[in-house]
Amino acid sequence: MVDFMMHFPKGFLWGTATAAHQVEGGNTNNQWYEWETTGPGHVFQNQQSGLACDWWGGRYREDFDRAVEMHNNAHRFSVEWSRIEPEPGQFDETALECYAQMVAALHERQLEPMITLHHFTNPLWIEKAGGWTNPETIQHFDRFVRRVVQALGNNVKFWCTINEPMVYATQSYLLGRFPPGRHDLGQTMRVVEHMLRAHALVYRGIKEIQPNAQVGFAKHQISLKPRFPAWVNTPARNYVRNFFNYAFVEALMSGVLRLPTRKIRVPDVRDTLDWIGLNYYYRFVVSFNLLMPRSLFLQQTRPRDGIQGPGDTGEIWPEGLFEHIEWLCKTTGKPLYITENGVPDPDDSLRPLHLIRSLRSVWQAINHNYPVKGYFVWTLLDNFEWAEGYDPRFKFGLYACDPASQERTKRRSADLYGEICAANALTADMIRRYVPDLADQLLPGIETQPEVNLPPR
Ligand code: BGC
Numbered sequence: 001m002v003d004f005m006m007h008f009p010k011g012f013l014w015g016t017a018t019a020a021h022q023v024e025g026g027n028t029n030n031q032w033y034e035w036e037t038t039g040p041g042h043v044f045q046n047q048q049s050g051l052a053c054d055w056w057g058g059r060y061r062e063d064f065d066r067a068v069e070m071h072n073n074a075h076r077f078s079v080e081w082s083r084i085e086p087e088p089g090q091f092d093e094t095a096l097e098c099y100a101q102m103v104a105a106l107h108e109r110q111l112e113p114m115i116t117l118h119h120f121t122n123p124l125w126i127e128k129a130g131g132w133t134n135p136e137t138i139q140h141f142d143r144f145v146r147r148v149v150q151a152l153g154n155n156v157k158f159w160c161t162i163n164e165p166m167v168y169a170t171q172s173y174l175l176g177r178f179p180p181g182r183h184d185l186g187q188t189m190r191v192v193e194h195m196l197r198a199h200a201l202v203y204r205g206i207k208e209i210q211p212n213a214q215v216g217f218a219k220h221q222i223s224l225k226p227r228f229p230a231w232v233n234t235p236a237r238n239y240v241r242n243f244f245n246y247a248f249v250e251a252l253m254s255g256v257l258r259l260p261t262r263k264i265r266v267p268d269v270r271d272t273l274d275w276i277g278l279n280y281y282y283r284f285v286v287s288f289n290l291l292m293p294r295s296l297f298l299q300q301t302r303p304r305d306g307i308q309g310p311g312d313t314g315e316i317w318p319e320g321l322f323e324h325i326e327w328l329c330k331t332t333g334k335p336l337y338i339t340e341n342g343v344p345d346p347d348d349s350l351r352p353l354h355l356i357r358s359l360r361s362v363w364q365a366i367n368h369n370y371p372v373k374g375y376f377v378w379t380l381l382d383n384f385e386w387a388e389g390y391d392p393r394f395k396f397g398l399y400a401c402d403p404a405s406q407e408r409t410k411r412r413s414a415d416l417y418g419e420i421c422a423a424n425a426l427t428a429d430m431i432r433r434y435v436p437d438l439a440d441q442l443l444p445g446i447e448t449q450p451e452v453n454l455p456p457r
Pocket residue numbers: 019022163164167220279340378385386396
């Protein structure tokens with residue numbers, strides 16, 4: 001049988017990603033806590049994040065051990081602004097010390113830390129003052145980031161300024177699914193602009209304190225196709241793509257932020273990227289719908305074929321990674337990290353295939369010479385999934401985690417991921433063992449059938 005190996009470059013970062021509010025537990029001073037406790041209807045079954053994965057109680061240590069068992073060499077996590085700066089200008093040294101210990105725990109395990117500085121949550125005092133619709137938040141964020149970098153910078157090289165600014169802006173201010181639950185196009189655009197300016201400002205702040213830091217941000221990209229007939233719906237697809245996928249990144253390159261409502265000159269934001277992060281999950285079908293004025297007459301649905309995600313998520317189409325890597329690398333000219341990629345899959349029936357197809361796509365991009373430097377699975381263990389709370393359908397972890405008992409259970413994908421990380425490669429043998437029925441399709445052009453002895457002529 002012919003063997004086949006998809007090798008990854010030397011020094012490739014293999015890890016998982018988490019976010020403070022989703023794993024720490026006991027975060028009661030941010031806008032998400034307020035949202036959870038002021039439902040009804042804000043979170044699935046009015047659940048609250050509660051103890052989450054109890055990382056603030058110290059369980060991150062055992063979970064980092066799990067990352068080591070999977071032969072990871074990196075971990076991406078976020079620090080919680082509302083813990084570090086509970087009141088304007090008042091910094092909590094104990095909270096900073098806890099994060100310093102987390103960083104130390106990673107180093108002890110040879111895991112390279114990547115720290116996200118904003119992952120959806122704001123301290124209540126920021127939210128009360130208008131959150132990211134208020135331009136003053138930019139300066140406040142800068143002061144917070146400087147404090148964090150002063151405290152942790154000696155031991156952290158990779159900084160991710162903001163997680164998914166377009167998701168934050170649209171979910172919070174257009175679609176109303178995140179706090180403060182608004183449907184306001186003007187505010188959405190303001191938030192995008194302020195986050196863009198904040199990214200650039202803190203990029204410079206971090207470099208001032210730590211010139212050799214590697215600073216980027218995580219961009220969520222969605223794959224999009226126009227609904228039939230394409231000649232009618234392609235403009236709708238382009239509209240969503242240009243706004244959601246392109247505008248923020250293009251602004252960093254050109255100094256012009258092209259929003260659907262207006263164009264804003266932002267020359268100062270140029271040259272503020274050392275790397276670009278890609279978060280990728282779903283593909284959607286886009287069309288015009290005159291009955292949907294609230295979403296600018298644009299409708300996003302799921303393709304009828306393909307693997308469907310739960311709820312109103314899209315189609316699970318791992319091969320989309322290639323197009324996003326290609327576009328982001330070509331547009332920015334920077335190294336790229338897949339800062340999140342994963343699938344909601346409680347019984348782990350899809351995850352091995354998802355992981356294999358995703359990494360095949362990443363490998364393909366690497367072979368086109370796109371500088372992909374690392375891959376972080378979303379996520380290490382099941383956690384608080386924002387508006388989906390602890391909905392049993394939305395389990396993204398390589399490990400299951402029961403928030404009530406705090407019991408962790410390894411899913412089979414964790415073994416597969418461990419094998420891949422250990423080998424720094426995805427091999428035909430792994431594919432045959434983890435998805436035996438699909439091996440032939442996944443290894444095109446490779447003879448995987450047993451040899452047949454033809455009868456003599
Ligand atoms: C977010 C994560 C979230 C994941 C799965 C990403 O967009 O950054 O916080 O848990 O999607 O929905």
